[in-house]
Amino acid sequence: MAKKKNVYFFGEGKAEGDAKMKDVLGGKGANLAEMTSLNIPVPPGFTISTEVCAAYYENKKKYPAGLEEEVLANLKKLEKTMGKKLGDPEDPLLVSVRSGAAVSMPGMMDTILNLGINDEAVLGLAAKTGNPRFAWDAYRRFIQMYGGVVMEVPDTAFEEAITSIKKARNINLDKDLSDKDLKELVEEYKKIIQHHVGKELPQNPLDQLWGAINAVFGSWMNERAIKYRELNNIKNIKGTAVNVQSMVFGNFGDDSGTGVCFSRDPSTGKNEFYGEYLMNAQGEDVVAGIRTPEKIATLETENKKIYQQLVDIKNRLQKHFRDMQDMEFTVQQGKLFILQTRNGKRTGAAAVKCAVDMVAEKLIDKNTAILRVTPEHLDQMLHPMIDPAALTNARSLTQGLNASPGAGCGRIVFSAKEAEDWHTRGEKVLLVRQDTSPEDIGGMVVSQGILTSTGGMTSHAAVVARGMGTPCVAGAKDVQVQGKKVNIGGKTFKEGDWITIDGSSGFVYEGKLPLAVPEISDDMKTFLSWCDDVRASSVRGSIKGFEIRTNADQPEDAKRAFDFGAQGVGLCRTEHMFFEKEKLIHFRAMIVADTVEKRKEALRKILPLQRKDFFGIFSAMEGRSVIIRLLDPPLHEFVPQTKKEIAELAAYLNIKPAKLLPKIEKLHEINPMLGHRGCRLAITYPEIYDMQVEAIVLAAVDCIKKNIPVDPEIMIPIVVTARELKLIRPNAEAVIKQVLEQEGVKLKVKIGTMIEVPRAALRAGHVAKYADFFSFGTNDLTQMTFAFSRDDVASFLPTYLQHQVLDVDPFKSIDEEGVGFLIRNAVEQGRQVNPNLNVGICGEHGGDPVTIDFCFRAGINYVSCSPYRVPLARLAGAQAVINNTTPGPVNKKASTGKTEKVRKAAKADKPVKSAKAKTPGRTGKRGTKAGTR
Numbered sequence: 001m002a003k004k005k006n007v008y009f010f011g012e013g014k015a016e017g018d019a020k021m022k023d024v025l026g027g028k029g030a031n032l033a034e035m036t037s038l039n040i041p042v043p044p045g046f047t048i049s050t051e052v053c054a055a056y057y058e059n060k061k062k063y064p065a066g067l068e069e070e071v072l073a074n075l076k077k078l079e080k081t082m083g084k085k086l087g088d089p090e091d092p093l094l095v096s097v098r099s100g101a102a103v104s105m106p107g108m109m110d111t112i113l114n115l116g117i118n119d120e121a122v123l124g125l126a127a128k129t130g131n132p133r134f135a136w137d138a139y140r141r142f143i144q145m146y147g148g149v150v151m152e153v154p155d156t157a158f159e160e161a162i163t164s165i166k167k168a169r170n171i172n173l174d175k176d177l178s179d180k181d182l183k184e185l186v187e188e189y190k191k192i193i194q195h196h197v198g199k200e201l202p203q204n205p206l207d208q209l210w211g212a213i214n215a216v217f218g219s220w221m222n223e224r225a226i227k228y229r230e231l232n233n234i235k236n237i238k239g240t241a242v243n244v245q246s247m248v249f250g251n252f253g254d255d256s257g258t259g260v261c262f263s264r265d266p267s268t269g270k271n272e273f274y275g276e277y278l279m280n281a282q283g284e285d286v287v288a289g290i291r292t293p294e295k296i297a298t299l300e301t302e303n304k305k306i307y308q309q310l311v312d313i314k315n316r317l318q319k320h321f322r323d324m325q326d327m328e329f330t331v332q333q334g335k336l337f338i339l340q341t342r343n344g345k346r347t348g349a350a351a352v353k354c355a356v357d358m359v360a361e362k363l364i365d366k367n368t369a370i371l372r373v374t375p376e377h378l379d380q381m382l383h384p385m386i387d388p389a390a391l392t393n394a395r396s397l398t399q400g401l402n403a404s405p406g407a408g409c410g411r412i413v414f415s416a417k418e419a420e421d422w423h424t425r426g427e428k429v430l431l432v433r434q435d436t437s438p439e440d441i442g443g444m445v446v447s448q449g450i451l452t453s454t455g456g457m458t459s460h461a462a463v464v465a466r467g468m469g470t471p472c473v474a475g476a477k478d479v480q481v482q483g484k485k486v487n488i489g490g491k492t493f494k495e496g497d498w499i500t501i502d503g504s505s506g507f508v509y510e511g512k513l514p515l516a517v518p519e520i521s522d523d524m525k526t527f528l529s530w531c532d533d534v535r536a537s538s539v540r541g542s543i544k545g546f547e548i549r550t551n552a553d554q555p556e557d558a559k560r561a562f563d564f565g566a567q568g569v570g571l572c573r574t575e576h577m578f579f580e581k582e583k584l585i586h587f588r589a590m591i592v593a594d595t596v597e598k599r600k601e602a603l604r605k606i607l608p609l610q611r612k613d614f615f616g617i618f619s620a621m622e623g624r625s626v627i628i629r630l631l632d633p634p635l636h637e638f639v640p641q642t643k644k645e646i647a648e649l650a651a652y653l654n655i656k657p658a659k660l661l662p663k664i665e666k667l668h669e670i671n672p673m674l675g676h677r678g679c680r681l682a683i684t685y686p687e688i689y690d691m692q693v694e695a696i697v698l699a700a701v702d703c704i705k706k707n708i709p710v711d712p713e714i715m716i717p718i719v720v721t722a723r724e725l726k727l728i729r730p731n732a733e734a735v736i737k738q739v740l741e742q743e744g745v746k747l748k749v750k751i752g753t754m755i756e757v758p759r760a761a762l763r764a765g766h767v768a769k770y771a772d773f774f775s776f777g778t779n780d781l782t783q784m785t786f787a788f789s790r791d792d793v794a795s796f797l798p799t800y801l802q803h804q805v806l807d808v809d810p811f812k813s814i815d816e817e818g819v820g821f822l823i824r825n826a827v828e829q830g831r832q833v834n835p836n837l838n839v840g841i842c843g844e845h846g847g848d849p850v851t852i853d854f855c856f857r858a859g860i861n862y863v864s865c866s867p868y869r870v871p872l873a874r875l876a877g878a879q880a881v882i883n884n885t886t887p888g889p890v891n892k893k894a895s896t897g898k899t900e901k902v903r904k905a906a907k908a909d910k911p912v913k914s915a916k917a918k919t920p921g922r923t924g925k926r927g928t929k930a931g932t933r
């Protein structure tokens with residue numbers, strides 16, 4: 001049997017195909033190898049596979065047999081290629097040891113540069129290069145990184161030493177330190193290590209190499225890497241690879257430098273070369289945001305030749321990978337090297353723009369474009385901006401870089417911990433810092449925005465904020481954090497004070513400015529129209545299309561949703577209408593009335609008001625179907641409670657308050673949610689639904705008479721048995737008939753039911769005899785299937801999730817195996833009785849991408865969600881169509897395998913285990929089958 005290959009020299013291993021290569025070599029390693037094969041100038045090196053990382057952790061941190069020999073053989077090959085030897089006292093080879101998993105986790109794991117240098121080699125390097133300053137700088141950087149990462153010396157110790165020597169020499173920048181200063185600093189650093197660890201910095205380069213390899217594999221399980229994977233739902237990848245690569249030096253002098261660039265603007269998506277660089281600096285200087293870098297356009301004037309090479313390479317890479325590239329480069333003495341390329345992270349706006357432009361450029365097809373934009377991206381684009389009206393009066397305190405778009409306002413906090421503390425107290429916070437580092441992740445997540453005083457567009461704060469869709473203003477020089485205070489443009493603020501930032505413009509404002517939601521851009525419209533086409537042309541057996549509706553109770557909501565592209569109203573609740581003060585008193589009079597006549601009299605007063613509400617919604621939807629749910633909440637909720645309410649009602653009825661008390665007592669319920677509500681009300685008080693049906697039909701008639709197209713549907717809530725509908729439906733039909741005859745108008749009004757009680761789902765075949773449509777009320781259905789009170793679940797659900805008793809919050813994503821089972825059963829039974837049964841879901845789940853995927857597979861005709869989720873649902877619906885009907889794997893990103901994994905694990909009632917599970921193909925099996933039911 002051939003021995004398993006654990007180490008790949010750059011340029012090898014291509015034969016296995018791209019996806020596999022990334023799994024084994026990690027994203028960084030795979031792309032370094034790929035670029036080597038494309039003859040792009042990459043410093044040579046080799047990759048230790050991610051499988052070694054997995055084996056290392058499975059085997060109590062022991063490496064697989066033979067690994068050491070394999071690494072040494074590759075090192076030999078590298079030394080031969082470079083014509084230098086690691087640790088050579090005359091002409092040493094220096095290498096970097098870099099982490100890199102299959103999914104990019106920027107800055108989360110460790111990297112060590114300049115490895116192989118020691119007390120002797122530094123002298124050789126100085127002599128050979130004729131640049132002692134450079135050699136000593138390389139050595140001190142190595143000690144600082146190795147000391148921090150491998151020997152776990154706190155970085156502050158080194159920083160203090162460097163600050164104090166700069167102070168003593170009266171200089172500001174690291175680059176102004178002389179070779180003598182640096183030599184002194186090296187001695188100081190070595191002492192610091194001895195002091196903190198009680199051990200010396202290893203001089204033997206092979207000891208250094210293994211120390212670094214161990215540390216990189218170790219960083220896979222460091223706290224921030226684990227947290228990052230958790231937050232980004234990165235599961236199912238083996239571990240990190242380790243890349244050992246010969247060094248190139250951007251800190252060689254003024255003809256050297258280093259930078260980061262993007263083939264398109266990652267903020268706007270514009271097809272413009274974008275990036276930053278620093279001369280005479282090493283990689284981490286740019287990323288860490290310590291010095292503020294130059295714009296890439298400046299390079300064109302500074303060094304036209306290098307700039308042109310870089311442009312050529314970015315064009316080639318973008319064409320090769322068919323996506324926007326994020327590249328790291330270094331120039332050593334006028335020669336350009338590429339150190340990394342990956343598909344660039346981007347804002348929502350950029351994702352949409354890139355997708356639309358790349359289709360126009362014939363770089364990708366429309367389906368690929370649809371899969372490139374995530375629902376989160378769209379969500380981000382609907383993020384608030386500062387209300388333009390408020391902006392005209394607001395004066396900004398200062399302006400920084402517009403690092404991540406959207407506006408945010410919150411109370412100032414200065415640390416991740418403060419952010420989390422305020423956040424747990426239910427406060428909105430805004431994190432203000434000099435710069436951020438990976439330890440701040442937890443605080444960044446809970447912040448409304450991030451404001452930093454140093455660092456560029458590619459600084460940690462900027463990159464992470466963009467990824468999270470959190471507004472960020474970076475590098476705002478007039479922001480000076482001093483302890484627990486911050487001076488912003490001359491004004492002092494303390495913890496807890498409100499500020500507002502605009503990550504799209506970079507402006508910072510005092511106080512709490514009102515935020516507004518932006519319009520949909522033309523690119524977004526084009527993009528979403530492609531999504532609509534994909535959904536409209538989808539076929540599942542006899543079911544054509546997959547629609548997106550909205551939940552809207554008010555005409556303004558319906559209007560907004562319509563603008564966002566909703567194809568109808570899936571749920572219009574009528575209870576708010578009753579809770580409005582003018583109607584409430586009539587309704588209260590109705591429920592305490594002694595006779596049917598008195599009840600009808602009270603309802604008569606509500607009718608015209610309801611009629612007006614319905615008219616508003618119908619006209620907003622311009623002929624699209626609108627499902628109106630008849631009254632649902634427990635009667636209990638309408639009962640007057642306070643003395644004042646009782647007195648008001650008594651006055652209205654012209655009786656003594658005391659007379660009302662026995663009635664009120666009787667209406668009181670112990671468990672109202674399971675009490676006298678929904679269609680139960682229509683069984684006991686048929687007049688209520690009769691009045692509502694009348695108002696609906698009258699409103700529809702009003703529309704018709706005004707030439708407004710209209711398509712009303714009536715929905716009966718909380719049905720548990722077909723017999724309820726058997727009783728209620730004829731009543732409603734009679735009212736409809738009567739009103740239409742009296743008005744002389746023809747109109748078809750569908751009557752359907754909400755399926756939200758498990759019993760109704762189980763008996764759906766019977767229920768369907770009296771229903772033209774089903775709409776799954778998944779909030780209640782989940783609540784009743786689990787017997788989890790939705791309002792009280794917070795007391796135990798987090799623990800359930802933590803212990804993997806449940807994989808996901810069932811109120812967020814549908815519980816496919818339980819609630820989903822009921823839904824599938826109901827759809828199947830219902831369609832057997834009524835093949836044309838239109839089926840949808842309403843409830844929070846309707847805007848959840850994972851649930852939308854399920855709905856498509858379950859043969860559901862439409863999902864209905866809140867207005868702001870509509871664009872996202874249009875996209876998620878299209879992705880569901882593509883992912884479930886296109887043969888072959890379409891979307892190979894590890895993190896998007898989520899749905900499948902959660903589902904598989906759920907099938908076995910097992911927790912989702914990430915490490916060992918194989919990435920399943922996205923499609924095939926579940927194929928188009930779902931639709932045939």
Ligand code: ADP
Pocket residue numbers: 043095096097098099105106107108109110111113245246247248249250282283284287328329330339340
């Ligand atoms: P991260 O994942 O944090 O970006 P990297 O492994 O990419 O870590 O490295 C950190 C920095 O060091 C980057 O700026 C990178 O370009 C630079 N770097 C890594 N390897 C080399 C090398 N062989 N020569 C020069 N610079 C390097």
Ligand code: MG
Pocket residue numbers: 328340
């Ligand atoms: Mg990198």
Ligand code: MG
Pocket residue numbers: 632717756777780
């Ligand atoms: Mg309900």
